[in-house]
Amino acid sequence: MISLTENPPVPLEGREVILVDDGSTTGASMREAVRAVRKLTPTRVTVAAPVGAHETCDALMSVxxxxxxxxxPEPFDEVAQ
Known part of the structure; x- marks a missing residue:
């Protein structure tokens, strides 16, 4: 197990951040991740996923x-499809 005292978090202030998910059905967890990262004042936040619901990918543009x-893909039922 890695201790945070041994590996402190990387400072994100002034950096470009890319958040990657294995797929996005509702986007709820990714929206929360973007909100959390924004508090650390990066210059840009990009969300990336190999597959996602079209509506979800569009909605993530708001954050x-x-x-x-x-x-x-249409229809999109789940990431595993």
């Missing part, structure tokens, strides 16, 4: 500076 969803 992130950029959103990259490689695939947004």
């Amino acid at each position: 992130a500076d950029d959103v990259v969803c490689v695939r947004a």
Whole structure:
């Protein structure tokens, strides 16, 4: 196990941050991740996922500076599809 005292968090102030998820169905956890990272004052936040619901990828644009969803199949039922 790694202790935070051994590896302090990387400062994000003034940096570009890319948050990556394995897929996004509702986007709820990613929205919270973006909100948490924004408190650390990065210059930009990009959200990336290989697959996501089209509506979710569009909605994430309201919290992130950029959103990259490689695939947004219709209909989208779950990440595993």
